[in-house]
Amino acid sequence: MITLFQITGSSSFAARAALECAGAEYEVVDVHPRRRDEAPGFAETNPLQRVPALREGDVRLAETGAILLWIGDRFPEARLAPPIGANxxxxxxxxxxxxxxxxxxxxxxxxxxxxxxxxxxxxxxxxxxxxxxxxxxxxxxxxxxxxxxxxxxxxxx
Missing domain, CATH: 1.20.58 (Methane Monooxygenase Hydroxylase; Chain G, domain 1)
Structure with missing residues (x-):
């Protein structure tokens, strides 16, 4: 299962929207902006404790761009990204x-x-x-x- 760490109203929205568009099964962990150390598993997923952060199995990702690119590759059937190798x-x-x-x-x-x-x-x-x-x-x-x-x-x- 994919876990997305987010702060509502932040750039996490792009990652969550991409997961929705991909039809992915995922869970959301809401991170309090001033108490980031309280979100279970957040520091292990992203030691800098910035959102968005994503975890699936052994995969740990941070940074909006990296997460969006990963979602496009992880769910090719959703056609969120052109095929690998295409111009x-x-x-x-x-x-x-x-x-x-x-x-x-x-x-x-x-x-x-x-x-x-x-x-x-x-x-x-x-x-x-x-x-x-x-x-x-x-x-x-x-x-x-x-x-x-x-x-x-x-x-x-």
Whole structure:
């Protein structure tokens, strides 16, 4: 059985959505954001205690991109990823990592400006820059989709 460690409202949502789309049987362990050491098995699955984290048998995974790529490979019948060896697989890698490394990271200044600045004016500037980065990322995505029906391959995976 797959176990997904999540914090509701976090990037864990992408992993949970992929498991649902794959038709996977899984259980969810909700991790309290301020008491991560209380979730049974969480530290063993991801010693950094960050979500999402996933466990199945001897498999231990952390990081949204890695989990999404694994789900695509683990459930090929769900067609969440182009077949291994297909040229479209490169686009699949590109967009999964883009979502995790560009789009998701871009939200941090908007959602958690207090990590980057102490006073209100500085936080407002950080948030504005974050919104600009998200808009730029969205335009990049729109530009791709003007010329492609899907992000990767010929299916909505």
């Amino acid at each position: 479209a697989r490169a686009d699949h890698y590109r967009w999964v990592t883009w979502c995790a490394n560009t789009l998701h990271v871009g939200w941090w200044p908007v959602m958690a400006s207090f990590y980057f600045a102490e006073d209100e004016a500085a936080r407002a500037a950080v948030e504005a820059r974050g919104r600009d980065n998200i808009l730029r990322a969205g335009k990049h995505l729109e530009s791709w989709l003007e010329h492609h029906e899907w992000l990767a391959g010929e299916h909505p995976g």
